[in-house]
Amino acid sequence: MDTTTDIPRYPATRPLALAHKPLLDPLFAVLQPRVSELTFANLYLFREAHAYRLTLVEDSTVVLGQGYGGEEYFLPPLGGDVAGVLRLLLERGMTLYGADEPFAARYLAGEGVVVEEDRDAFDYLHLRKELAELPGNRFHKKKNRINYFIVRHSFSVAVYGATHREGCLALLGEWRRVRGGIDSPSLELETKAAAEALLLTDRLGLEGVVVLVEGRVAAFALGERLNRDTAVCHFEKADPFMEGVSQLVDREFNRLLFADCTYTNREQDLGEPGLRAAKLSYHPVELVKKFRARRA
Template identity: 85%
Template sequence: MDPMTDIPGFPAARPLFLADKPFFAAVFAELQPRVSELTFANLYLFREAHDYRLTRVGDSPVVLGKGYDGEEYFLPPLGGDVAGALRVLLDAGMTLYGADEPFVSRYLAVGGVAVEEDRDAFDYLHLRQALAELPGNRFHKKKNRINYFTARHSFSVVLYGEAHRDGCLALLDEWRRVRNGIDSPSLELETKAGAEALMLADRLGLEGVVVLVEGGVAAFALGERLNRDTSVCHFEKNDPFMEGVSQLVDREFNRLLFTDCTWTNREQDLGEPGLRAAKLSYHPDELVKKYRARRV
């Protein structure tokens, strides 16, 4: 199925649909992306937050989007004549977002294009086994918080399933309520995406873990495979008043899921100081750099 059509002069664009999943799955299986945006579940769940639309430029599928600040952009073309699609879109005055270093080296080492790092969008990449085991002194504080939690609560960790959906939705709503008015303007959009992820996990190919305390959901994490050797955790929410449960659910996600993967991508920090500090405290093995580019 080819859901895209061309309009002479400039490509038409349309919203993303669940029926697009097989198309994107085939594209990403070929591309083996490293940046966290490039999964169908991520694009679909944040289709409203970023106004993601699908188009074709020549023979290249392209996703158009918008930042939380309203700036329009396009993601790296997904195959076909990538260089040709880039020329068309950059010449039209559009901004490229989400290019990684290999893409920049291959397609953007040309004149007339300004390329800049987007630090707020860098993905945090970790050895999965390190997050699953928290070895050595550098994870001492994480282990202490987990020990604090386990010493005070009778709990269980289970794989996410339909039976846990309502409890996870209730926890997500509480997470939103606590942060209402103090967090970023993306709060409501992220909450909506998280709720839809819980509702459509099976259809989107998401897997997760749930921490239960006295039968109630205290934390959950949902993610998927990003490429052959990397998982990506899209959503991780916890009871904000239960110390240590956030460290526990992160560990259990990496201990129980995608155990054949070498790496875990924990996505970006969006430039939020608190989130950046939290992500850096896990000592990433690499920051997957992303770049923006525009015609000059």
């Protein structure tokens, strides 16, 4: 049952739109989020996948969404009386998603609230400098794969720009085609979001790098600043038949972009075993825990 109509002072629910960027950006700047979902670009690019809508509850802006299975949730309230608004929404049977540990400790420690970790949604947090330099024996396999690529291909690396758009879209299409037999509810949605990100990088404040092999895009990565000391990589796609290029584009993203950031957030694994193993192989310094909360 959709309980959102019971929210007090619920004047309107509006689908998330580009016009909301000037509203949300200052709120995220105050929040300084650690959770990868909490940027305007990420919410906008996955607005259809998660049916993101905005509403005003008391004096807080609230983002409403849906999981891949259709379950309703709301993200941590932005601005205003967070504790009060959170209490109102939970009392009306709604589920909170995307709370990190500091938020949970501050607002969800009271009696009568069930708080659950969502391991499949934990973000992988890395030292940016380690990803840029791959130091020591821990990253030996990554360096070997990059070297394998380097000795076999004539390539160049560039900061993403409009001249790379068509090549990146072609690579994205091939990446999707190769995964045609994979049963994943997020595959089509991620492909659509990545394509739109390539088209709207300037308007969304995204930055990226591309690897070119003989003038053709062999890999790209796009991301943005998440908070004062952390960048987030939202999309990383590579030619699935070119060994070593995915490791190279990851290194170059961290080497060329957001050099003043201490950390890089590489997002979640969605519970996919192969993706989890790949992300863990980069030796995160922390798994940023995310929690769901509801009234008992």
